[in-house]
Amino acid sequence: MSDDDPDTERKPMSTTTDSPPTYGLEQASRSFGTGSARVVALDALDVTIERGEFVAVFGPSGSGKTTLLQLLGTLDRPTGGSVRFEGQPLERLGDSALADLRLRALGFVFQQFNLIPTLSAAENVEAALAPLATSRSERKATAKEHLDAIGLGPRAHHLPAQMSGGEQQRVAIARALARSPRVVLADEPTGNLDTRNGEMVMHLLARLHRELQITLVLVTHDEWIAERADRVLRLADGRLIDSSAQPVAEEEVP
Amino acid sequence: MFYIQYMWAEVRRRRGRTALTAFGLAVGVALVVTVGALSQGLDDAQDEVLEPLTGVGTDLSVSRPLLVRGDDDTAAAGAGDPFTQLSDEEQRLLEQENDNHDAAFNYSELGEPGEPFSTVSLLSSQLSFPSSDVTRIQGFDGVDAAAAGLTLRALRVEGEVPESGEVASPHGPGGGFEFSDQTISGVDVRNPGLAMVTPDQIVEGRYFSGTPEQTRGEAVIDLGYARQNGVGVGDTAVPAGEGEEFEVVGLARAPLGGQASQAYVELGRLQEVSDRPGRVNDIRVRADSVDSVAGLADRIETQVPGAEVVTAADLADRVGGSLADAENLSSTLGTALAIVALVAASLIAGLLTLSSVHKRTRELGTLKALGWRQRLVVRQVTGEALVQGALGGLLGAAIGIAGAAIIETVGPTLEASVEPPSDAVGTFGQGAINAGSTDVVLGAPVAAGLLLLAIGLALLGGLFAGAVGGLRAARLRPADALRSAE
Numbered sequence: 254m255s256d257d258d259p260d261t262e263r264k265p266m267s268t269t270t271d272s273p274p275t276y277g278l279e280q281a282s283r284s285f286g287t288g289s290a291r292v293v294a295l296d297a298l299d300v301t302i303e304r305g306e307f308v309a310v311f312g313p314s315g316s317g318k319t320t321l322l323q324l325l326g327t328l329d330r331p332t333g334g335s336v337r338f339e340g341q342p343l344e345r346l347g348d349s350a351l352a353d354l355r356l357r358a359l360g361f362v363f364q365q366f367n368l369i370p371t372l373s374a375a376e377n378v379e380a381a382l383a384p385l386a387t388s389r390s391e392r393k394a395t396a397k398e399h400l401d402a403i404g405l406g407p408r409a410h411h412l413p414a415q416m417s418g419g420e421q422q423r424v425a426i427a428r429a430l431a432r433s434p435r436v437v438l439a440d441e442p443t444g445n446l447d448t449r450n451g452e453m454v455m456h457l458l459a460r461l462h463r464e465l466q467i468t469l470v471l472v473t474h475d476e477w478i479a480e481r482a483d484r485v486l487r488l489a490d491g492r493l494i495d496s497s498a499q500p501v502a503e504e505e506v507p
Numbered sequence: 508m509f510y511i512q513y514m515w516a517e518v519r520r521r522r523g524r525t526a527l528t529a530f531g532l533a534v535g536v537a538l539v540v541t542v543g544a545l546s547q548g549l550d551d552a553q554d555e556v557l558e559p560l561t562g563v564g565t566d567l568s569v570s571r572p573l574l575v576r577g578d579d580d581t582a583a584a585g586a587g588d589p590f591t592q593l594s595d596e597e598q599r600l601l602e603q604e605n606d607n608h609d610a611a612f613n614y615s616e617l618g619e620p621g622e623p624f625s626t627v628s629l630l631s632s633q634l635s636f637p638s639s640d641v642t643r644i645q646g647f648d649g650v651d652a653a654a655a656g657l658t659l660r661a662l663r664v665e666g667e668v669p670e671s672g673e674v675a676s677p678h679g680p681g682g683g684f685e686f687s688d689q690t691i692s693g694v695d696v697r698n699p700g701l702a703m704v705t706p707d708q709i710v711e712g713r714y715f716s717g718t719p720e721q722t723r724g725e726a727v728i729d730l731g732y733a734r735q736n737g738v739g740v741g742d743t744a745v746p747a748g749e750g751e752e753f754e755v756v757g758l759a760r761a762p763l764g765g766q767a768s769q770a771y772v773e774l775g776r777l778q779e780v781s782d783r784p785g786r787v788n789d790i791r792v793r794a795d796s797v798d799s800v801a802g803l804a805d806r807i808e809t810q811v812p813g814a815e816v817v818t819a820a821d822l823a824d825r826v827g828g829s830l831a832d833a834e835n836l837s838s839t840l841g842t843a844l845a846i847v848a849l850v851a852a853s854l855i856a857g858l859l860t861l862s863s864v865h866k867r868t869r870e871l872g873t874l875k876a877l878g879w880r881q882r883l884v885v886r887q888v889t890g891e892a893l894v895q896g897a898l899g900g901l902l903g904a905a906i907g908i909a910g911a912a913i914i915e916t917v918g919p920t921l922e923a924s925v926e927p928p929s930d931a932v933g934t935f936g937q938g939a940i941n942a943g944s945t946d947v948v949l950g951a952p953v954a955a956g957l958l959l960l961a962i963g964l965a966l967l968g969g970l971f972a973g974a975v976g977g978l979r980a981a982r983l984r985p986a987d988a989l990r991s992a993e
Binding site: 326349367372 | 508510513517519520521870873874875876878879880881985986989
């Protein structure tokens with residue numbers, strides 16, 4: 254698959270029929286508040302995401318994209334239904350077990366980059382490795398390796414404030430990949446970037462997805478980004494209105 | 508470890524926040540150190556004043572003061588006076604003592620009318636104890652040592668023998684006679700540390716030479732009296748009257764607030780000269796521990812009839828002046844100020860830490876998204892707060908030491924004054940209370956313990972603020988934390 258060719262046949266890269274999907278959502282709901290102030294952010298979603306699949310979550314602001322990503326990232330818990338990760342129901346796991354799951358299986362890329370401002374690029378990558386029982390030299394070598402892989406080796410000792418938005422987001426991607434996760438969850442990763450940097454970041458994510466065979470779930474409200482995914486989950490008002498593997502048509506964007 | 512690297516980066520790269528938090532704590536710590544040092548300086552100043560006052564190791568002074576209404580009405584005790592508890596023998600001795608006091612002289616016995624005369628009467632204006640009471644008190648629980656003393660008023664009357672049959676009272680001036688009054692104390696030279704005059708008080712010459720036998724002819728004279736009357740070491744003194752000569756071996760400085768006599772001689776010799784064998788009127792007691800002083804005072808007052816006990820603490824209460832005012836201020840306002848300052852500083856540091864943690868909520872949420880468990884997040888925030896606490900503690904200690912050094916350099920002078928007892932019940936007849944005032948330079952010594960305490964409190968403040976802030980942030984759901992604005 255080439256990320257420059259959106260017409261290439263879209264299918265999960267490493268789907269197997271005998272292993273559970275990466276995610277299985279059954280009637281998953283998330284609401285906030287109670288009574289008349291209750292707001293339903295996600296309303297009874299049934300979604301399956303296969304291993305190695307590149308899924309774009311597409312929809313307008315307030316459609317529940319980020320809420321869905323937070324459920325998938327175990328950063329939040331559903332108020333109804335269930336979310337399974339690789340067949341395991343997440344609602345049965347405690348906070349520490351969820352933290353361990355995030356540590357070993359998930360990587361995050363945020364719209365605001367969420368780099369720690371007082372740490373250098375290399376140290377930010379190391380922060381993702383800190384809870385693991387790795388030596389200092391091993392940690393530093395891993396951080397360097399990932400920064401080199403995205404072409405930021407020379408900027409390893411710069412603080413986030415000393416880097417451009419594109420560079421910061423690439424550091425965030427290096428951080429997400431430092432622990433070799435099985436899933437990368439990206440919340441509007443190009444939202445704070447200009448077109449050139451956004452293109453660069455998307456190119457990088459698509460390449461890493463292809464080369465590392467990770468499951469990539471990407472939230473966006475940009476059509477051109479969604480077109481790169483294997484499949485698009487289209488949300489509106491917290492409901493799944495489409496999960497086709499077809500490219501998203503321009504007129505469907507509200 | 509990465510956590511230390513991260514902690515150091517936070518402290519180093521958020522300089523403003525670190526400095527503000529550390530400075531908030533430093534102000535509190537500095538106040539604690541300075542006020543503590545000042546308080547210690549005041550204690551030292553008071554000790555300096557009280558040390559000679561309380562004597563070397565004397566914890567209690569036991570006497571039997573009389574109720575005195577006036578010069579012409581001696582030994583008049585009203586109903587309920589303690590002397591009714593005395594034994595017959597004691598009553599007899601009291602009468603004997605009062606007989607002596609009230610004795611009128613038949614001057615015709617002093618010589619032919621018109622002849623000059625000089626006579627000294629050794630009068631006791633208070634009740635005395637038998638020497639056996641000293642031994643008895645020595646046997647009380649909590650007593651380390653006890654020493655006896657006898658203080659008498661030496662009333663010297665000089666003039667010409669009046670016509671036969673004339674009678675004059677020795678108590679007041681009049682009748683063409685010259686009266687002079689001084690006090691003389693008998694010293695238990697076997698217990699110099701507890702004696703009426705101690706070796707430390709000697710400013711010229713020497714102390715009594717040794718055993719009672721060796722010192723029978725020796726006298727120590729009060730420095731002020733010696734200067735007024737031109738008495739020097741090596742002179743011969745007759746404080747107890749003609750025919751009773753003593754060699755002046757030393758001059759002693761009366762302690763401020765202490766009981767001072769003009770002359771000190773060996774106890775046995777004074778008892779002999781005054782015809783008071785086996786009688787003492789001042790017993791000085793050293794307790795075996797500070798804790799036993801109060802109980803011991805009660806026991807002596809209960810078990811020794813008529814005894815009044817004055818403790819070192821009672822003596823300390825006599826000290827007034829700016830030193831006492833400052834000491835009172837220090838012990839009340841100073842402690843309160845230190846506590847308020849530290850609490851305020853801890854609150855400020857705590858609020859700054861909480862505010863800082865609040866601002867970093869999204870950062871901490873990111874750490875949780877990266878797989879950091881709650882305890883790791885709390886550890887990180889607490890560690891940073893501890894470092895800030897340590898910085899604040901060290902900075903505050905430095906400022907506090909500087910403040911104390913300024914006080915030491917300026918060296919303000921405080922006055923310690925002692926007023927004689929103003930009520931009717933006093934130690935009349937005993938060595939007079941040495942009223943007056945003295946200046947003492949105020950220092951501000953900084954003890955290592957005080958520094959450790961202040962730094963420890965700063966660390967505790969940091970630990971508390973960090974733990975509370977960290978726990979608060981770490982308990983947030985990662986999704987909520989990530990939604991927080993920077």
